[in-house]
Amino acid sequence: MKIAKRLEKIPPYLFVEISKKIAQKKSQGIEIINFGIGDPDLPTPTPVINELQKTSLINANHRYPETDGLPEFRQSIQKWYKNRFNLSFNPDTEILPLIGAKEGIGHTAFCFIDNGDIALIPDPGYPVYSVGTWFAGGECYTMPLTEDNQWLPDLNAIPEDIARKAKVMWLNYPNNPTSAIANKEYFNKVVDFAKSYEIIVLHDACYTEVSYDDYQPISFMEIPGAKDIALEFHSLSKSYNMTGWRVGYVVGNQKLINPLMIVKSNLDSGIPQAIQSMAMTALNTTQESINKRNQIYQNRRDKIVEALNSLGLNVEKPKASLYIWAKIPSGYSSAQYATKLLDEKNIVVTPGSGYGSYGEGYIRLSLTIPDDQLDKGIDKLIN
Ligand SMILES: Cc1ncc(COP(=O)(O)O)c(C=O)c1O
Incomplete structure (x- = not known):
């Protein structure tokens, strides 16, 4: 063997x-x-658990879910983004529910990385960015995160030939493990860089709802032009104490969401519907x-x-x-x-x-x- x-x-x-x-x-x-x-x-908040108890009894929820989730769930994500970041995404083409952000992050590599393709990966970073790249046959180019650069990748340090070859760049702010945050000025530079080298930006925004001292984390999608080149991943795990229920989602350009839908619909069968109902309730948390x-x-x-x-x-x-x-x-x-x-x-x-x-x-x-x-x-x- x-x-x-x-x-x-x-x-x-x-x-x-x-x-x-x-x-x-x-x-x-x-x-x-x-x-x-x-x-x-x-x-997990009590109203969210109550919703599971109620919706687990519905027969339709005992059957296979759709890969792209319930239309109502995608609409509730649309509403959440509008309320939280004042950004609009089409719930039918620009929003895709995930079985946790980890699942989406792992599968995303299969959408954009072929054998030998380069992904720009932050180090230190959440390990799934590099593991997903390797599984898809790609190569990781390390973008060091250092204290001197406020734990942000130094875009000027990426060699020209690597930037030209790179297909995707992974980012994650607020960051795991360094806790660093990124501001609009930095994200603007990333958009310019990515556009000039035709790199897809994959922003993992799993920690935007955990913040302190009146600080409100921003969305990469707030940056003009970001929607042309980026996907942004969210998770209900940390936002609503729901790690055990496995639910998240990704938003962005239809051209980038479509390939992920193709990969996912061939490999998974979506999020159990009662859990989608829990997620809808969670997204209404005050x-x-x-x-x-x-x-x-x-x-x-x-x-x-x-x-x-x-x-x-x-x-x-x-x-x-x-x-x-x-x-x-x-x-x-x-x-x-x-x-x-x-x-x-x-x-x-x-x-x-x-x-x-x-x-x-x-x-x-x-x-x-x-x-x-x-x-x-x-x-x-x-x-
Ligand atoms: C940066 C980052 N992204 C993604 C995830 C995974 O999130 P989920 O529970 O939605 O799969 C984690 C979990 O620790 C994380 O730290």
Whole structure:
């Protein structure tokens, strides 16, 4: 038996040792405080769950859904975009529901990447951008995200021949793992760059609804001309505490949405309809309750940042996303530092190197940890 060559490109799982240690400690009854996972601990809102209970009883919802979802769901996405960003998308041609953003991101590579094609990939970054590219037979060109450039790809550093060959550029703001945000001025430069080299921009906007201190993240689609060249991915996972329900969507130019519809309709059968009904209810969540939820994360952010700063790590408060991105002391790799925290303090953090080689030297802590656990974790950290 021989597995496909494309799987050989997948880097080995970096955290094998850490995962083993966690399992070992747990089996010894040691309490582990986990800042590693970016998965909301807060429940899916009650009206959304009530909607599932109601709509799961409807017989039509027991049957195959359509790949492009219920027309009402696409219309509710249209309404949400209009309310949130004052942008209009045609619900029949410019909006496509996804089984979570991850599914759409992975499948998108098959729409635009042929053997040997180049995708511009941020590093550190969400690993699915590069894995999807490899699965489609493409090559990843790394765009380093560095503190010096506010964790934004330096467009001038992309060599001319690479820019000419590149088919797509992946971006993600608010960013995982660095928590960086992008402003309109930067996005304008991206639109100009992409247009001049005929590059498709794929913007992962999964964290636009998790923000702090009155900051409101922007949409890439707000930039004049963006709709000609870009897709924007959204997820209900982080926006409405719905990671377990698997629902997201993508908006953009019909010419770019169509290929994804072709790929998806041949590979998946859409989102269960009762879950689409949940998503419609979620998209009607008031800004007030989102603000309340964000205030919980903000309080956690403030506590963790204060604790890390008291340890001398010099961390800034992020304006958005679910993560604290902290530079570690010199003399350790990020995996070594994460292992040290696990060995000495029974705390799990994610080594930055798991998001690419430019993540080396950093660790990521997630704010999706219940308050009592967070307090215990901070106590262990600083004592
Ligand atoms: C940047 C980024 N994009 C996409 C996803 C996946 O979102 P979904 O749960 O909708 O698949 C995540 C999840 O952690 C993420 O961090």
